[in-house]
Each structure stands twice: as structure tokens, then as C-alpha cells.
Amino acid sequence: MGILPCLALVYKKIVPLIISSKDNNYKAQQQIQQENTRMALSFALGPYSSSVICRTTNINKHSHAQDLSYIRRAADLSDKSAGFTSPHPNFGCVIATRSGEVAGEGYLYAQGTKPAEGLAVEAAGERCRGATAYLNMEPGDCHWDHTAVSALVQAGITRAVVGIRHPLQHLRGNAIRALRSQGLQVDVLGEDMQSKIVEEARKACLLVNLPLIYRAASRVPFSVLKYAMTLDGKIAASSGHAAWISSKLSRNRVFELRGRSDAIIVGGNTMRRDDPRLTARHGGGHMPIRIVMSQTLDLPKEANLWDLSEVSTIVVTQRGARRSFQRFLASKGVEVVEFDILNPRDVMEYFHDRGYLSILWECGGTLAASAISSGVIHKVFAFVAPKIIGGKNAPSPVGELGMVEMSQALDLIDVCFEQVGPDMLISGFLQPIPDLTPTIPSEDETFAIDPTVIPFESSIIFFYKTWDPYGAFSNFSPHPIQMPDEDSNYATWSSVEHYYQANKFLGISNPMAQDCIEQIKLAKSPEEAARMGRLTQRRHPNLVRSDWESVKIDVMYRALKCKFSIYPHLNSMLLSTAGSVLVEASPHDLFWGGGRDGEGLNYLGRLLMQLRSEFLGESPAASESTCLAL
Numbered sequence: 001m002g003i004l005p006c007l008a009l010v011y012k013k014i015v016p017l018i019i020s021s022k023d024n025n026y027k028a029q030q031q032i033q034q035e036n037t038r039m040a041l042s043f044a045l046g047p048y049s050s051s052v053i054c055r056t057t058n059i060n061k062h063s064h065a066q067d068l069s070y071i072r073r074a075a076d077l078s079d080k081s082a083g084f085t086s087p088h089p090n091f092g093c094v095i096a097t098r099s100g101e102v103a104g105e106g107y108l109y110a111q112g113t114k115p116a117e118g119l120a121v122e123a124a125g126e127r128c129r130g131a132t133a134y135l136n137m138e139p140g141d142c143h144w145d146h147t148a149v150s151a152l153v154q155a156g157i158t159r160a161v162v163g164i165r166h167p168l169q170h171l172r173g174n175a176i177r178a179l180r181s182q183g184l185q186v187d188v189l190g191e192d193m194q195s196k197i198v199e200e201a202r203k204a205c206l207l208v209n210l211p212l213i214y215r216a217a218s219r220v221p222f223s224v225l226k227y228a229m230t231l232d233g234k235i236a237a238s239s240g241h242a243a244w245i246s247s248k249l250s251r252n253r254v255f256e257l258r259g260r261s262d263a264i265i266v267g268g269n270t271m272r273r274d275d276p277r278l279t280a281r282h283g284g285g286h287m288p289i290r291i292v293m294s295q296t297l298d299l300p301k302e303a304n305l306w307d308l309s310e311v312s313t314i315v316v317t318q319r320g321a322r323r324s325f326q327r328f329l330a331s332k333g334v335e336v337v338e339f340d341i342l343n344p345r346d347v348m349e350y351f352h353d354r355g356y357l358s359i360l361w362e363c364g365g366t367l368a369a370s371a372i373s374s375g376v377i378h379k380v381f382a383f384v385a386p387k388i389i390g391g392k393n394a395p396s397p398v399g400e401l402g403m404v405e406m407s408q409a410l411d412l413i414d415v416c417f418e419q420v421g422p423d424m425l426i427s428g429f430l431q432p433i434p435d436l437t438p439t440i441p442s443e444d445e446t447f448a449i450d451p452t453v454i455p456f457e458s459s460i461i462f463f464y465k466t467w468d469p470y471g472a473f474s475n476f477s478p479h480p481i482q483m484p485d486e487d488s489n490y491a492t493w494s495s496v497e498h499y500y501q502a503n504k505f506l507g508i509s510n511p512m513a514q515d516c517i518e519q520i521k522l523a524k525s526p527e528e529a530a531r532m533g534r535l536t537q538r539r540h541p542n543l544v545r546s547d548w549e550s551v552k553i554d555v556m557y558r559a560l561k562c563k564f565s566i567y568p569h570l571n572s573m574l575l576s577t578a579g580s581v582l583v584e585a586s587p588h589d590l591f592w593g594g595g596r597d598g599e600g601l602n603y604l605g606r607l608l609m610q611l612r613s614e615f616l617g618e619s620p621a622a623s624e625s626t627c628l629a630l
């Protein structure tokens with residue numbers, strides 16, 4: 001543990017400087033990018049229109065039409081949990097028998113829950129023998145345990161049809177290779193099967209995981225700019241009044257869009273003018289975090305966004321802005337993140353590092369223009385209401401972009417028009433869907449660590465999200481543990497996070513605390529468990545055990561020890577890191593994580609290193625093992 005005191009310093013030194021692109025000639029950038037990716041857009045523009053190519057002879061045995069209808073069904077299934085799976089991708093699996101009947105299907109509910117393939121195999125049972133599995137996306141073997149692949153192989157599936165390869169390079173191709181090495185025939189759309197209709201089905205698979213694909217290519221979350229305007233292009237009257245421009249039906253559509261996003265962002269102007277709630281009020285959906293971007297923090301003290309009863313709010317601001325207001329926000333439980341220079345790109349890079357997949361921008365024209373200029377907006381949703389409000393000073397959806405000729409206007413790609421009640425919804429992409437194909441390693445190529453991952457020369461291993469290399473070190477990884485309760489009765493917890501969160505309320509006689517523990521135990525995903533635990537801690541501090549701060553490290557250590565003892569592949573993964581410093585790369589959790597600039601205490605990394613050393617016999621046991629093998 002001698003290295004630990006200097007860890008923060010080392011970490012700070014090696015964190016690479018992120019250089020923002022200050023090139024404002026966005027139109028030129030957009031043109032170059034569009035040219036470079038013309039081929040990538042093939043699925044949208046239909047370059048194969050004149051010919052239907054079928055490369056592998058095996059494919060001829062199977063009906064293209066049936067394959068494609070089932071792969072689309074897998075994509076539709078995967079989309080059922082949109083918003084909940086983040087930061088994990090959406091996975092769906094359909095199993096069809098030789099005679100073409102659907103025997104079972106499943107989709108990933110959330111990060112840390114059973115994989116789609118496992119659910120589908122369970123549903124199909126014996127009918128898996130000799131059947132085909134349809135997967136909208138190649139599974140990512142984040143934890144070195146081949147869960148999805150093993151489920152298919154052990155069930156006796158003999159063929160798999162895969163919509164797209166995994167977009168993250170450290171995972172891409174691994175499951176496909178593993179399935180093939182187990183004797184399955186694997187047909188990947190666009191590689192082993194090619195035709196115009198195959199490309200259309202492939203596009204359906206791309207669309208359900210667009211946020212991950214853009215995020216993988218651009219290292220910022222997938223960002224959608226949404227606005228509602230009158231037919232004469234105004235987002236409010238000259239007075240600023242804007243309730244409402246679009247119809248109720250359109251606004252319900254916005255709730256759905258919100259429910260698919262990790263966060264909604266607005267600027268200070270929108271907050272002052274509209275006092276929005278930014279919640280997804282269509283019932284049962286996922287609730288996005290609210291982000292306010294304000295340089296001056298000249299914000300009202302009374303505001304809907306400071307009410308955190310349903311969901312939290314993060315304020316991003318300029319370093320040093322209105323310290324007293326920052327203290328006021330902190331007292332409300334609102335998180336404040338300071339930036340040296342507040343701008344959309346740095347803010348988006350920050351949220352990328354925090355694991356966000358998709359952001360909905362519901363801001364006014366000034367911030368929208370700045371976000372478009374900095375190249376962080378990928379898609380636009382414009383609701384146009386058949387109304388005219390007029391007004392020389394009435395605001396419009398996009399402010400100054402510095403363009404003087406119509407030839408400079410940004411063309412949307414893949415534009416869709418849809419009538420929503422009395423309004424028209426026009427949507428399209430500002431940046432083409434990234435082409436990840438050229439970086440797919442060929443079959444005989446050994447897979448290498450993603451060259452775009454920042455090359456650290458020092459032996460520090462960062463982990464954070466479960467899909468990252470070493471993602472299994474995350475407490476959100478889907479590894480159940482069995483731990484004794486106060487009466488030494490063993491209970492199963494779906495993840496370390498479930499166990500840790502529930503422990504906050506242990507030993508409190510109030511029935512609400514008991515109820516909370518039960519709810520956390522039943523939480524469908526580690527995220528849900530974390531949300532419940534944190535919310536109850538914030539809303540009802542009286543339910544938290546009084547010794548929590550002094551016991552939480554021990555609680556965590558015991559849970560980790562159980563996890564890394566009972567799963568041999570996790571144990572090997574941990575021991576394989578001997579000699580390296582482990583850092584949980586959470587930019588916002590300054591206790592368990594390493595922080596943005598190495599200022600965090602990195603307790604999760606420390607405990608894992610301590611555990612590793614205990615397993616290697618280099619240090620005595622810090623706590624006796626109390627867990628049971630599963």
C-alpha cells in the first residue's frame with residue numbers, strides 16, 4: 001500500500017489534456033466528414049440498389065426474408081428498455097426453430113441484469129437444439145465470463161445471425177469469434193449477408209444503438225437538439241411567453257424523447273424564463289438527470305429544477321462563479337461542477353467520461369448555436385406548429401452561427417417528416433452515422449486494445465463502466481453475492497451495489513428502513529438499487545444507520561471479497577493486474593472514485609488492490625470471509 005499516498009499525484013500527471021477543437025468552420029468540417037463517410041451512409045442511401053449479392057453459400061439455405069424479419073424483431077425487442085439500459089447498449093435476442101417458429105425471446109432490461117441471450121434460451125428451453133439465434137448486436141463479453149456465448153452454446157444453438165458487431169473496439173469481434181470457435185455458423189449482416197434489404201435490416205439494428213455508436217466514434221454523448229417553433233420560426237413571443245407552441249400530442253412525444261435520454265440540458269435563460277421541470281411525464285419511463293449550463297450562476301433561488309424529489313440536477317458553471325450561490329445549491333443537494341472555460345464541448349466530454357450515452361438539448365437559441373458550432377449536436381428534432389406569432393424580437397431556435405450565405409447552411413441527413421396531431425415533426429442528422437466498419441479487425445487478426453484509448457505508459461488500470469476493459473471491477477457488474485444478515489442468515493444480492501446500498505439502512509427499527517432494504521434487494525438493476533439507496537439517504541437521513549460512515553468501507557470490502565472469491569474468472573482478472581495501480585475512473589465520485597483530475601480518494605481502487613494483495617498472500621486478511629459460494 002506504499003504507493004497509495006502518491007496515487008493522486010501520479011494520476012493527475014498522467015491524465016491527458018483534452019484539447020478542444022476550436023475550429024468554428026463547422027460547415028467545412030461537416031462537408032469533409034460527410035465526404036469521408038459517404039460509404040458509411042450506404043445503408044441509408046442504398047448503394048446496393050442495383051444488385052442483390054449473397055456471399056456465402058450457406059446463406060442460400062436460409063430464407064433471407066425470415067432472417068431479416070427476425071433480426072428486426074430482435075432490434076425492436078432491444079428497444080423496449082431504451083433509457084433503462086444506459087450506459088449499456090440495447091440487446092435483443094430471438095430464437096427460431098429450424099421450421100421457423102419463434103421458440104423464445106428476451107431483451108436486456110438494464111445494465112447488470114440477465115443478458116438477452118440468457119433470457120431467450122431460458123424461454124425456448126429444449127427447442128434451442130439446432131435453432132438459430134437472432135441478435136441485433138454482438139454481445140460484449142465485458143467480464144471475461146462469456147455469459148451470452150455460453151448460454152447459446154450450451155443450449156445447442158447451431159446458428160447465430162448478428163445485426164451489427166459490437167461498436168467498442170476492445171469488445172468487437174470477440175463473441176463472434178468465440179461462437180464460431182464453438183462450431184456455430186455465424187452470419188453477420190453486411191459481411192456474410194449483403195443486399196439492399198439486408199442493409200435496411202442492418203440500419204434498424206444501428207438505429208437502436210445509435211447513442212453508443214456516436215459515442216464510440218466521437219467521444220462525446222449522442223446529442224439531440226429538440227425545439228418547438230411556430231410556422232414563422234419563433235420559439236416564444238417577444239414577451240418570452242412560450243406555453244405552448246406545440247400541441248399536447250407533440251409534448252407527449254417530447255416526454256418519450258426525454259425518457260430515452262440520460263440527461264436533458266438547458267441554459268440559464270431557459271431556466272429563468274420557463275422554470276421547466278424537464279421530467280418525463282409519460283408514466284413508468286426512465287427519468288433523465290437535469291443539467292443546467294450557466295456561466296454566471298445568475299439563477300433563481302426558487303425553481304422546479306432545485307426540487308430533487310423525482311430526479312437530480314447538476315449545474316455546470318465557470319470556475320469561481322457566485323460561490324455563495326454554489327453553497328446554496330449544495331445545501332439543496334444540487335451538484336455543481338466547475339469548468340475552467342465553460343463550453344459545450346468540454347461539458348460533453350465531461351459527461352462522456354461520466355458514462356452518459358445520450359443527451360437531449362432543450363435549450364434556447366444562444367446555447368443551441370454554441371453547441372452546433374462546437375460540433376456536439378448529432379441530431380435535430382424540430383416540432384413545427386401551424387401558428388404565426390410574429391414579433392421582430394421574438395426568439396428563434398438557433399442563434400448566431402456566423403454564416404452569411406445560404407450555401408453555408410447545414411443540411412440535415414436522412415430527414416424524416418412526421419405529422420404529430422396538428423404539428424409537423426422534422427428530424428434529421430447533423431452528422432452522419434459513424435462508420436465503424438473499417439476498424440473491424442479481420443478474423444485472423446489478433447484483437448488489440450483499442451488504439452484510440454489513451455495510451456498510458458504507466459501501469460495504471462482505470463475502470464469505471466462495466467463495458468470497459470476490467471469493467472467487472474465495477475460494483476455494477478452483474479455478479480450476485482451471498483452474504484449473511486444480522487442473524488447470520490444468508491441472502492443473495494444481485495450485485496455488490498445492491499448489497500452496499502441496502503446496508504445503509506440495516507439495523508434501523510423503523511419499518512420504512514426494512515421496506516427500503518427489501519425494495520433494494522428486489523431492484524431490477526444495480527442502477528435502480530443505487531438510485532433507491534441514494535434517494536432514500538437524501539430524503540430520509542433518519543433511516544440511515546448512525547455508524548454508516550465508519551462501517552461503509554468494511555461493508556464494501558466484505559462484498560468485494562465475496563465477489564472476487566466465488567467467481568474464478570474475476571479472481572484471475574484481479575490477480576492478472578498485479579503490479580498495476582487500480583483506479584476507479586469516476587470523475588464525480590470523490591470518495592470511491594479517482595475524480596476528474598486525480599483529486600478523488602479512489603477507495604474502490606484501493607480496496608481492490610488491498611484484496612489483490614490479500615489473495616496473493618502479501619498482506620493479512622483485512623476481514624474474514626463470510627460469504628457463501630453460489
Ligand SMILES: Nc1c(N[C@@H]2O[C@H](COP(=O)(O)O)[C@@H](O)[C@H]2O)[nH]c(=O)[nH]c1=O
Pocket residue numbers: 227228242243244245246247250251254266270274275276277278279362363383
Ligand atoms: N414551449 C414549448 C417547449 N419548450 C421546452 O419545454 C420546457 C418546459 O417543459 P417542462 O419541463 O415540461 O415544464 C421549456 O423549458 C423548453 O425547453 N417544448 C415543447 O415541446 N413545446 C412547446 O411549446
